[in-house]
Amino acid sequence: MALYSSASCIQCHRVRFVLAEKGINVEIVDVESDAASAEDMAELTPYNETPTLVDRDLVLYDAGVINEYLDERYPHPPLMPVDPVSRARLRLVHYRVLRDWYALAAQIEAATGKKADAPRKQLKEGIIAANELFENSDFLLSDELSLVDCTLAPLFWRLPAYGIDLGKSAPAVQGYIQRLISRSSFKASLTTAERELVLNAA
Known part of the structure; x- marks a missing residue:
């Protein structure tokens, strides 16, 4: 493969x-x-x-x-719940993450200078507004890591490079991010260029 x-x-x-x-x-x-x-x-x-x-x-x-x-x-470990209702809910959230947050991330990456300000502001506000979604379980709407988390982790890793600091406005999101980026699998997924994205933004 x-x-x-x-x-x-x-x-x-x-x-x-x-x-x-x-x-x-x-x-x-x-x-x-x-x-x-x-x-x-x-x-x-x-x-x-x-x-x-x-x-x-x-x-x-x-x-x-x-x-x-x-x-x-490769069904182990599974990255989606077994029951269809939970799977559908996660898929819908996944769709929104890609359509809303990933679209804004693409605009930020493509923009130069102040053109990135508007999508940067929208992305930050959107994440802060979603803080309560991350309050009741270790991962998004689940106690187990899912494909949605595997999509969110690369986005949240890049926030410093996008010029976004959530500060103390989204404590549940901050805890969630730390749980994701501390996983050995996430660390293994990083390229040298991705590690430098955050180091250069610090």
């Missing part, structure tokens, strides 16, 4: 976290440092984008599709 990945791509980070959490043996191919691999990936996917996963004859792209496949292909 091989994952074509980019060192600082938030979508790739989602997949690398799931791979590390499940302890899956995978070759991480950094397309930014390997021109030949970048050419190979361009032939594998119609969008020529990372992340792209190759598992024997199967080629998958889109972080969400890849992560759901990994969770079903």
